[in-house]
Amino acid sequence: MRLERLQLRALRCISDAGLEFAPGFNVLVGANGAGKTSVLEAAFLLSHGRSFRSGAREALLQRGSAGLSIFSTVRHADGRLVRLGLGREGSRWEARVEGQDVLIGQLVRECAIVCFEPGSHALIAGSAEERRRFLDWGVFHVEQEFLPTWRRYQRALKQRNSLLRSNQAPDDDIYSPWELELARTGTLIDQWRRVYLAALTGYLREQASALLPELGAAELRYRPGWPEGDDLVQVLANQRRRDLAKGHTSAGPHRADWSLSFELAPQREHLSRGQEKLVALVCLLAQARLDAERRGEWPVVCLDDLASELDLSHQVAVIERLEAAPAQVLITGTEIPVPLRQAQTKVFHVEQGRLTPLL
Template identity: 65%
Template sequence: MRLEQLRVRGLRCLTEVGVALDPGVNVFVGANGAGKTSVLEAAFLLSHARSFRSGAKEALLQRGASQLSIFAELRHADERVCRLGLGRGGVRWEAKLDGASVALGQLVGECAVVCFEPGSHGLIAGAAEERRRYLDWGVFHVEHGFLSTWRRYQRALKQRNSLLRAPSPPADELFAPWEAELAQAAEQIDRQRYSYLDRLRPKLRDGLAGLLPELGTFELRYRRGWSDELDLARQLREQRGKDIARGHTTLGAHRADWALTFEQAPLREHLSRGQEKLTALACLLAQAKLYAEQRGEWPIVCLDDLASELDLAHQTAVVSLLLAADAQVLLTGTELPAALQGLPARVFHVEQGELTRLL
């Protein structure tokens, strides 16, 4: 898939920007704080309805602006063109597809963007929430019905947590239907996650062998969030007293996690920060490859500040892979990265939230 046009209004320092993108490599260069990352962030928002940058949601809105909006023309591999719109004036996102208002899930299902950026090492070294997001985004794009199951699970989880926090302990019969719903949805989510990771492993093996051969073979471990020995509904009943004391549900699909261990680095702490970044990059590229295999087209790939995150050899390897895959790439840097010297690319200069095409 390709973003052909991207228009952004009121996002951080981008007052109003419109850009025609190349189907191949697009590079945004400029000083730190000029707004380069915000261009990539706009593309990512269309695919995730959240930013890859940390901080409050309110920080997305440009100071003094009343509304944030992102519009794009997206061409799929089958030549189908879609017009995407995402906006927010208050606390809720509003989504449009080909001019019609749609559910947010429908919009993000149309556009797929993966992003490697300075905080990506958090996928390996950070909290489990980040790894669940990565996993569920991949499952969402290849498993029909995942979103509705996930919403059922979230609704049941919210209701059970509300009961757990009641001023006086509710009767058992009030918990039973929500725990049954929670367990049923969790089992479905678990099966889909497990299946997805099974398909992801070969792609990870290739990526890690290319980027981190010194670490040897790897193992991908998945924990579903509750014991394998008993069904979740029974475990929820038995755990209810402890959950009431804590005020939240401590077992379930919302507690799942996964981890990579290596022959030469059996503990996560054995990885250097550089190795964490390369491992995260391998995970993101593996996800992109699996998406392409399942959907027949590569997602859009964003690489934020590539030259400062990777050495030249790894920059070159990643760029070569993406060029061979014919993926659209959006890349930022203070200058044109050495790995792109002499290669075809559309280059834009970004200064104080304004874009000017250079090449």
């Protein structure tokens, strides 16, 4: 898929801007703080329903504006042209597909975007929540029943946690209905995650061997969030008293995690900050490759401040890999990255929230 047009209003420093993107490489250049990253952020919002910037929800709205809006025209590989919209008035978000109000999940399903940005190293060095988000975004785009199942799981989890916080006695007749629902939906979520990670592993190794050959063979480990091989409903029943003391449910897929280790760097602590960024990029490119295989079209690939995040040799390696893929790529920087200066690209100059096509 590719973004043909992106229209932004009142998003951070961008008052009103429209961009017509090329199918291949698109580069946004300008000074720091000019608004380049906000363009990638807008695309990411359409694809994830949230920003990649931490604590960004309130800061998204341009100061003095009552609301913001993002509109896009998306071209799919089969030729379908779909109009997408996401707007916010006050604290309320509204999503539209082809002019019709829809749930955020329906909007996100139409738009697949992976983004490498300065905070991406959190995928490796940050909390398990970041890695679950990465994993579940991939599962969501290939498993139609994932989202409704996940919502049922979250509803049951909220109910069980409410019982725990209200200090309800750990009786079967009170807790069992919610634990059965948690086990039923949680087991499905776990199965889908395992299938997805099994498919992703080959692409992870391929990308890692290209970008981080010095670390040796890559291995992916997955922890489901409760003891491997145990029945989740029995685990929940056995842990009621302990969970009562804690006030929350301590086992289930909401506690899952995964990690990528290497033959010559078996622990995350063995990686430098630069290597953490490259491992995160490996994961994102592998996810893009798997998404392309499963859905028959590449997601849009966004690379924020590429020249600052990667040294020249790795910039060249990444650009070469993306040139070989039929992917639309959006890149930001204070100048055109060296590997793209002789390539066919569309360039936009960004200054104080204004965007001007140059080439």
